[in-house]
Amino acid sequence: MAEIVGAYFTSHVPAIGNAIHKGLQQDPYWKPFFDGYPPVQQWLAKTKPDVAVVFYNDHGLNFFLDKMPTFAVGAAPQYDNADEGWGLPLFKSFEGHPALSWHIINNLVEDEFDITTCQKMLVDHALSIPFELVYPDADAWPMKLVPIAINTVQHPLPSAKRCLALGRAVNKALRNWAGDERIVVMGTGGLSHQLDGERAGFINAAYDTFCMDNLSVDPDALTRDSVHEMVRKSGTQGIEVLNWIAARGALGEGPATELHRNYHIPISNTAAATMVMEPGVLVPA
Amino acid sequence: MTTPTERPEPIPGTHLFDGEAAAKGFEINAMCYSFNDAANRQAFLDDEDGYCAKFKLTPPQRDAVAKRDVLGMIAAGGNIYYLAKLAGIFGLNVQDVGSMQTGLTVPEFKAMLLAQADQIKQLEKANG
Numbered sequence: 001m002a003e004i005v006g007a008y009f010t011s012h013v014p015a016i017g018n019a020i021h022k023g024l025q026q027d028p029y030w031k032p033f034f035d036g037y038p039p040v041q042q043w044l045a046k047t048k049p050d051v052a053v054v055f056y057n058d059h060g061l062n063f064f065l066d067k068m069p070t071f072a073v074g075a076a077p078q079y080d081n082a083d084e085g086w087g088l089p090l091f092k093s094f095e096g097h098p099a100l101s102w103h104i105i106n107n108l109v110e111d112e113f114d115i116t117t118c119q120k121m122l123v124d125h126a127l128s129i130p131f132e133l134v135y136p137d138a139d140a141w142p143m144k145l146v147p148i149a150i151n152t153v154q155h156p157l158p159s160a161k162r163c164l165a166l167g168r169a170v171n172k173a174l175r176n177w178a179g180d181e182r183i184v185v186m187g188t189g190g191l192s193h194q195l196d197g198e199r200a201g202f203i204n205a206a207y208d209t210f211c212m213d214n215l216s217v218d219p220d221a222l223t224r225d226s227v228h229e230m231v232r233k234s235g236t237q238g239i240e241v242l243n244w245i246a247a248r249g250a251l252g253e254g255p256a257t258e259l260h261r262n263y264h265i266p267i268s269n270t271a272a273a274t275m276v277m278e279p280g281v282l283v284p285a
Numbered sequence: 286m287t288t289p290t291e292r293p294e295p296i297p298g299t300h301l302f303d304g305e306a307a308a309k310g311f312e313i314n315a316m317c318y319s320f321n322d323a324a325n326r327q328a329f330l331d332d333e334d335g336y337c338a339k340f341k342l343t344p345p346q347r348d349a350v351a352k353r354d355v356l357g358m359i360a361a362g363g364n365i366y367y368l369a370k371l372a373g374i375f376g377l378n379v380q381d382v383g384s385m386q387t388g389l390t391v392p393e394f395k396a397m398l399l400a401q402a403d404q405i406k407q408l409e410k411a412n413g
């Protein structure tokens with residue numbers, strides 16, 4: 001039977017890609033951020049997942065506004081990165097897991113989530129940067145990918161409650177998958193930031209802390225605000241926390257244990273965060 | 286008769302990219318989406334007028350692009366993720382774009398971001 005080893009959450013700020021490319025990990029601006037990742041690397045080395053189910057949002061690489069799915073599940077044998085228009089280095093491709101993708105798709109539709117399916121799908125920095133951060137020396141990513149894109153760009157966006165429910169339905173699908181894969185779930189983006197408007201540069205550590213404090217023990221607490229109120233508290237792009245909420249749902253309905261957290265202001269225009277959780281309550285040794 | 290859903294309290298300095306904006310901004314966002322291709326970025330630099338005409342930018346969109354007026358582009362329906370691709374052509378990053386929207390200089394905008402690290406200290410103080 002497949003095992004869900006845990007969840008990894010991280011910001012995916014594009015500038016991180018350039019910092020990695022230029023080797024700035026020890027630079028005073030970047031160090032407090034990059035220092036948050038060795039514990040995640042060690043946790044992954046120990047838990048050795050072979051599949052990642054990743055909740056993220058596309059930033060105008062794969063999806064344009066002519067067709068904008070609320071939830072889209074990848075079912076491709078391979079996912080490539082491509083030129084995003086502003087000079088990021090090209091990232092490595094991912095191997096897909098079409099059989100597991102279709103299993104998730106079948107289960108989600110059975111559970112009345114009317115998702116979009118994608119047999120071809122480019123993946124942008126929101127997918128690549130989380131992997132670059134935790135496998136800095138890999139020639140190829142050590143696991144297969146099932147990407148699940150959530151629309152966080154064009155309102156109306158799905159509610160936090162709906163994203164948590166989507167994640168929980170993915171968890172149900174993973175638990176009844178007959179394979180023996182070790183699965184890590186991931187949520188990328190956030191935390192608070194705003195790129196556009198006169199309020200550009202907005203950051204809200206109090207709200208981010210509320211989200212991080214509750215995500216493991218009471219994720220439903222994050223679903224009580226409307227998307228509009230969440231944007232007020234987290235910024236127009238901080239709403240990417242929806243990806244974290246969905247990923248937390250995919251970890252399962254029960255309590256989870258927070259193993260690691262790093263939070264740093266600012267990286268680029270963003271309050272950058274990373275967390276690791278495992279399902280269940282860990283009893284201290 | 287259906288009544289339109291009540292609009293929630295606006296968020297100061299914030300322009301939600303909703304259906305109305307997406308419809309109004311389709312052309313400028315389509316042009317910016319084309320900048321995922323390096324040849325198209327070059328074509329824009331070679332002939333900005335011709336390239337904007339090809340994408341049928343509306344007059345407010347064309348005007349905002351000509352003036353490099355980010356808030357004007359947003360008012361004309363531009364979405365920041367797409368506009369960032371246009372900014373990239375000019376070598377501008379999100380701090381530059383932040384400065385252009387807030388009236389701060391780029392160093393001031395960066396200093397404002399750095400100063401927000403204080404929020405963490407304040408929270409730690411409040412929680413003992």
Ligand SMILES: [Fe+2]
Nearest residue numbers: 012126189240
């Ligand atoms: Fe993002």
